[in-house]
Amino acid sequence: MRYIRPLSIEDAVGQLAGSAGTSAILAGGSDLLVRMKGGFVEPDLIVDIKAIASLGEIRETADGFSIGAAVPCAVLGENAALKKAWPGVVEAAKLIGSKQVQGRCTITGNLCNASPAADSVPALVAAGARALIAGPGGKRTIAVEAVPTGPGKTSLAKGEIIEAILLDSQAPRSGDAYLRFIPRTEMDIAVVSAGVNLTIDEQGVVKAARVALGAAAPTVLLVEEAAEALIGRKLDEAALERLAKVCAGACRPIDDKRGTIEFRRKVAGVLAKRAAMTAYARAGGK
Amino acid sequence: MNFDPRYSGRSFTSVGTRPIRPDGVDKVTGRARYGADFNMAGQLVGRILRSPHAHAKIRKIDTSKAEKLPGVKAVITAKDLPDLTDGDAAMYDILDNCMARTKALYDGHAVAAVAAVDARTARQALKLIEVDYEILPHVTDVDEAMKHSAPLINDTIFTEGLEEKPVKPSNVTKRTQYGHGDVHEGFGHADFVVERSFKTEQTHQGYIEPHACVASVSSDGTADLWVCTQGHFVYRQHCAQLLGMEASKLRVTSSEIGGGFGGKTHVWAEPVALALSRKAGRPVKLVMTRDEVFRASGPTSATSIDVKIGARKDGTITAAEATLRYSCGPYAGMWAEIGAMTAFACYKLENVKTVGYEVLVNRPKTAAYRAPSAPMAAFAVESAVDELAKEIGMDPVEFRIRNAAQEGTRSSYGPVYGPIGIGPTLEAVKNHPHMKAPLGKNQGRGMACGFWFNFGGQTCTDLNIGMDGSVSLAVGTVDVGGSRASLSLVAAEELGIDYSQVKAIVADTSSLGYNDMTDGSRGTFSSSMATISAARNAIKILRERAAQMWDISVDDVAWEQGHAVAKGEKHGNLGKLSLKEIAAQSGKTGGPIAGHSELVADGAGVSFATHICDIEVDPETGSTRVLRYTVVQDAGKAVHPTYVEGQYQGGAAQGIGWALNEEYIYGKDGRLQNPGFLDYRIPVCSDLPMIDTQILEIPNPNHPYGVRGVGETSIVPPLAAIANAVSNAAGVRMTHIPMSPPRILAAIEAEREG
């Protein structure tokens, strides 16, 4: 096994593209190292991206935010501007593991590990985040939801590295929120989860919305019908009930050790409702 | 030795205080050595190959490729651990569990092992061992296993304890029955009868430290074993027997222990490590992974229990009956029997009958878990008791007080009780502010009682007085919860010296006579008795030495507050001699001063507790939160109250996990789905409230200080107390443990739909 710590993204891409055997990118390592220790993967090449300076920064741009792929989740929580603009994304990142885990783990790693239960992903999808990818053929940007293609699988090609996660500036009168269900209070994996991002007008009527569900299907679900249930309405009882129903229906969950199909469907609806209420309040709705 | 163990009603100076434990600083600074912290020069890494099948015949094992791998120093199978058990069925089961002989009986059953120069080589070697399995049908559920159609796990087993000798083999190894009176008649006098069925899933003790040992067998046939265990003398006995050694040739040293709770009363990997070392001719270190700990060690029974209780309008129970089915893993056990004995032990009953069935399943061998078998029986009984109180319209505490056992009551399992604490714990609960605190929306309160026998057993202790007057105490019961501190307090009390002058250690098996293991809440009870006895023997010698120093008769020397005092008119002018002064002269007065004690600590007083808990349930998700929890328990005498409270809190914490989320989940393929702390959910700190405790002291008449065991009873009431609280909060009776959110939500919805 070879471990390298390149100083530039070009070098990292080149090393990955040129490697013969299996390879892995190492960000915080809170998924990768656990899987290596368990004997599930034994990569021939490990490319640690934490020494690439630009990947360790959160930059505020004219359009919004660029969150470097090596930024630990704890740092997201310390960025006041990001927290103000995207409280839902930050609260999702800050749910991952524990204080110790958050000191290492990244939202990019969370996305690329491609677990259907990844906490930051539904929040990022609801927020309309994009991934900036560097690869042998140059750079490209894709929607976050296009990265995972199934449990443990991504659409990234050999040699490609996500450089940063891009978030737009939040529109006025907007708010986002994320909620997950776990049987304990922390150190657990989402049984099901929901992220909601919405924008309202001066009367409190929802103008735009994105609703995403986690652990409800093999990949994160962007539920357009759920957004439609909210758009054009105030967040009244009927709209919320409709949202819950649509979300429960949109789930394609499985029965497993963490929960039943029945349970996941019901709780997906409940969480979407509760997240929508928080997002609405954050947008200034009453 | 004429040691008088009776309660003396004396007052105390050291006992009852709360000094820092002697092992405390090392534990919080990381200096303490646990099982995996021991290393030897030249040691090899041992690893075990485990069956991926729940039930399979082992046709053939080919180890030749693994043996050829460079760095591999030994590969063993059952052939290297031949059967030396000589008809001892229980030992044969232990042997077969350590290394499967003809069949793999559960997912995780050991089938072969290697010792190699490093972990990587050992892992590779395991992959090179070829096992030819013939997969057999399996059964993991306790009720399924009892059906006639169930696959047979052992076709030589015919149910014992039936009136007629069965003609067909069965997965039920034994039926047992306890009780007295006539329940049929009793139910005839009842105005109200509650009858319900309950289930509890299998849980693991969840100790944080995995099993770990270093085994070193010398070419002269002697051996050393350093191991994390609750009972190094028992481990020595078992390992020596399985390896064909004389017990005295095997020296076992116990490490600090990161939790055992019954799971470390049993050998799993230790005989394997010894066999590997014997074959390789080098020390072997074997540390289980968490996955192995879950798949192959520990768990308690899964159960299925039916309860029926009847009472008159005035609240008097007229009859009580229970049928208890407990899983044993693939080997015979007596788990249901213990459940049947404890089920109704809290109550004074004219007519009571309990029947237990021991059931084989393709799961790991059931091991003791803190008051083994009692929590599940208490869950079923205390749930039904609560429901019955409700039907009668009585307060659940009043109802229990009315029916509580007392001194002189004939217990449901036979013996007549001496002075006991069930009534006092109930009265304390009745008057506790917790019972009167207001509850909010979606919140419920529950309470429940619990009983445990406690145990005494064989104990051997040495107390040595140094020439500087400091005292070293060598005990043979492993310290699992602060017993070195408690025993030091006891030695200080008896000798009349300060706690800081005493240093207690856990001695190895070659330094002391046999000790039973630390189970049955016996550590402090039995070793304090032996410590008192050893101290009294030392005092006898101290008096003799003082008499010599003064040149008077020993009959004229008394021992008072750490000093020899000359008695009688003739000697009135002699000053006292301190322990330190006598010790300083010991070289000239007859040599070292010591007190020894060997005894069987009889008369461990039974123990009772009553718990109260408040729970909030989210009716939309089934999520629960424990808001408040109170433990009231009789300690007899709390030698070190902080560590008694620790036992109360620890048992409650484990019970909360068991009640709400912990469970073994098996797939259809008979494989364990959650062998890790991610999906086997023990509570994390933030899941628990501060657990309040109240210590009652109803002296045990059979111990000089009145001590009773305290370690286990605290896990008996929680399943029931929490089930009663959740049932009250959710408005529906919960009958299946753990009450995980999906189960609670399903129960709420079923109730809503009527």
Ligand SMILES: Cc1cc2nc3c(=O)[nH]c(=O)nc-3n(C[C@H](O)[C@H](O)[C@H](O)COP(=O)(O)OP(=O)(O)OC[C@H]3O[C@@H](n4cnc5c(N)ncnc54)[C@H](O)[C@@H]3O)c2cc1C
């Ligand atoms: C104790 C514990 C608790 C946890 N709790 C949670 C939880 O509550 N919620 C949750 O969602 N997750 C949880 N996790 C999982 C894990 O912490 C998260 O998924 C985390 O965000 C992963 O980030 P990382 O930087 O550590 O990823 P790494 O382990 O470094 O990488 C993860 C995967 O992504 C790939 N990768 C990393 N960076 C890039 C990149 N820039 N471009 C392309 N591929 C990349 C890696 O090759 C690897 O396959 C937990 C893990 C542990 C150990």
